[in-house]
Amino acid sequence: MLTVRVRFAPSPTGSLHIGGARTALFNWLFARRQGGVFVLRLEDTDTGRNIEEAVTQIQSSLRWLGLDWDEGPDRGGPYGPYRQSERFELYRKEAQRLLENGHAYWCYCTPEELARQREEARKRGEVPRYDRRCCELDEATRRAKEVAGIRPALRVRMPRTGTTVVRDLIRGEVSFDNSTLDDIIIQKSNGGPTYNFACVVDDAAMNITHVIRAEEHLSNTPKQIVLYQLLGYDLPEFAHVPMILAPDRSKLSKRHGATAVEEFRTDGFLPEAIVNYLALLGWSPGDEREQMTLEEIQSLFTLDAVSKHAAIYDVRKLTWLNAQYLNSLPLPRVVEAVLPFMQEAGYVSRDPSAAEVDYLSRVVEAVRSRIHTLVELRDAATYFFRSDYEYEEKGVRKHFSKPGVIDILARGCEALAGVAEDRFTVEETEKAYRQVIERLGIPGGALIHPTRLALSGRTVGPGLFDIIATLGKEECLARIDRAIDWIESFVLSGAKMNKPF
RNA sequence: GGCCCCAUGGUCAAGUGGACUAAGACACCGGUCUUUCAAGCCGGUAACGCGGGUUCGAAUCCCGCUGGGGUCACCA
Numbered sequence: 108m109l110t111v112r113v114r115f116a117p118s119p120t121g122s123l124h125i126g127g128a129r130t131a132l133f134n135w136l137f138a139r140r141q142g143g144v145f146v147l148r149l150e151d152t153d154t155g156r157n158i159e160e161a162v163t164q165i166q167s168s169l170r171w172l173g174l175d176w177d178e179g180p181d182r183g184g185p186y187g188p189y190r191q192s193e194r195f196e197l198y199r200k201e202a203q204r205l206l207e208n209g210h211a212y213w214c215y216c217t218p219e220e221l222a223r224q225r226e227e228a229r230k231r232g233e234v235p236r237y238d239r240r241c242c243e244l245d246e247a248t249r250r251a252k253e254v255a256g257i258r259p260a261l262r263v264r265m266p267r268t269g270t271t272v273v274r275d276l277i278r279g280e281v282s283f284d285n286s287t288l289d290d291i292i293i294q295k296s297n298g299g300p301t302y303n304f305a306c307v308v309d310d311a312a313m314n315i316t317h318v319i320r321a322e323e324h325l326s327n328t329p330k331q332i333v334l335y336q337l338l339g340y341d342l343p344e345f346a347h348v349p350m351i352l353a354p355d356r357s358k359l360s361k362r363h364g365a366t367a368v369e370e371f372r373t374d375g376f377l378p379e380a381i382v383n384y385l386a387l388l389g390w391s392p393g394d395e396r397e398q399m400t401l402e403e404i405q406s407l408f409t410l411d412a413v414s415k416h417a418a419i420y421d422v423r424k425l426t427w428l429n430a431q432y433l434n435s436l437p438l439p440r441v442v443e444a445v446l447p448f449m450q451e452a453g454y455v456s457r458d459p460s461a462a463e464v465d466y467l468s469r470v471v472e473a474v475r476s477r478i479h480t481l482v483e484l485r486d487a488a489t490y491f492f493r494s495d496y497e498y499e500e501k502g503v504r505k506h507f508s509k510p511g512v513i514d515i516l517a518r519g520c521e522a523l524a525g526v527a528e529d530r531f532t533v534e535e536t537e538k539a540y541r542q543v544i545e546r547l548g549i550p551g552g553a554l555i556h557p558t559r560l561a562l563s564g565r566t567v568g569p570g571l572f573d574i575i576a577t578l579g580k581e582e583c584l585a586r587i588d589r590a591i592d593w594i595e596s597f598v599l600s601g602a603k604m605n606k607p608f
Numbered sequence: 609g610g611c612c613c614c615a616u617g618g619u620c621a622a623g624u625g626g627a628c629u630a631a632g633a634c635a636c637c638g639g640u641c642u643u644u645c646a647a648g649c650c651g652g653u654a655a656c657g658c659g660g661g662u663u664c665g666a667a668u669c670c671c672g673c674u675g676g677g678g679u680c681a682c683c684a
Contacts, residue, residue: 225680322613322614
């Protein structure tokens with residue numbers, strides 16, 4: 108059996124989009140499942156629109172997602188080069204073949220003229236289509252055009268009768284009436300190939316067996332199939348995967364929030380979650396599984412389980428999945444993922460010591476269950492790294508303004524002081540606190556809430572004793588002392604004034 | 609507008625003529641647990657776009673309509 112070869116062929120005009128990422132993912136999954144080869148090819152024939160930065164950006168996004176390729180611009184391969192801008196000779200050679208066997212002809216119409224022709228056709232209520240006026244130009248006229256400085260484009264004479272059938276692995280057979288096919292340009296007047304041509308030539312030259320791409324290319328396919336036939340190439344299999352739409356059913360764009368993989372990365376999403384979510388968008392394992400590893404998805408993936416209809420992208424489910432991963436991945440993995448965020452915030456040094464990593468691990472363990480993204484994780488953990496926080500106003504009102512709170516906090520502080528440094532654990536500190544609560548005959552919250560506010564400045568967060576044990580004895584005592592001072596100077600007098608009773 | 613694709617709750621999605629009184633997940637709403645907030649657990653609201661066929665029987669097959677999307681470049 109022939110080795111499966113698929114390709115992901117982005118145009119380096121911007122960063123990797125979520126839609127492109129899913130197309131890449133499906134290609135990757137198919138290749139890996141079939142024991143095939145995954146090729147990365149850059150479709151950079153429009154030299155004016157290329158952004159070199161996009162090339163590295165796209166590659167880094169793919170790598171970050173865990174989608175590795177076997178052949179590509181950076182690593183070469185037996186069918187290279189893998190940038191179309193370096194393959195112009197091949198395209199010219201193939202175009203020449205078409206010209207020689209009469210399937211192609213030179214067109215001297217300028218873009219302006221063509222636009223006018225289209226406009227006129229539209230006015231007459233006709234489908235705009237090239238009228239082949241350059242098809243039979245005599246030598247003299249051609250020479251005259253050339254002398255006038257007009258560089259021609261090369262067109263392919265498409266069949267005007269019959270039908271072309273696209274056999275699609277996801278949609279079945281889709282047929283197009285050949286009369287709707289226009290004489291497409293395969294070589295621009297600047298000598299470069301157009302997309303439809305370069306794509307066909309390369310897919311054939313690179314022995315691509317399955318063309319898996321977005322649905323927007325379905326209408327291009329009949330033209331491409333004709334090119335395959337005219338060039339004498341074998342047809343690959345086609346599979347057009349449904350589009351990803353924005354919540355308002357329109358095409359996904361920047362105004363719909365984050366759409367680039369890179370943005371998700373900086374917004375604190377894990378590649379595990381993104382890949383998982385993308386797989387679920389348009390594909391299903393057929394059972395109730397939701398959270399799956401790349402390996403698991405890979406072993407289950409088939410093209411015929413891909414749905415036919417477009418899917419609306421929903422960031423809330425992605426967020427939920429991200430939270431699931433944050434909460435279930437091995438701790439070191441989450442620590443590794445959040446580290447850059449912590450370093451950027453200045454909470455952890457650039458070259459962290461083992462002790463720093465250890466401390467960060469304990470912090471992550473304490474807060475990971477109540478956050479959805481790495482950004483949230485970073486923000487939920489600030490007070491573990493700095494003590495210059497302010498006390499939440501709502502908390503001050505609820506917990507720092509109660510009569511006797513200073514005394515209660517002082518008792519708690521004493522109790523913690525009584526716990527030996529090397530036994531400053533969740534269990535021991537809780538035991539000490541419970542004793543205070545019992546001795547004072549107060550509800551647990553009367554001590555626990557003000558302590559939380561003192562230690563974190565917040566009213567919500569991890570279990571208090573997790574905070575206490577993580578912060579450590581010295582820090583806890585200092586923070587409670589500071590809170591007591593603060594209450595004395597800011598709350599006591601103010602509270603009296605605000606509350607007449 | 610021509611051509612093409614698609615159509616199950618707000619969203620993802622299972623379903624391939626009878627097990628459908630239509631699964632599961634997100635979101636939402638309740639409850640539970642609890643030192644807070646989450647998480648977890650339990651429960652709830654909510655869907656086969658419409659109209660014709662075919663069939664003993666249709667979410668499932670056919671036709672029409674409607675709706676959505678894609679595409680009609682010397683962009684990819």
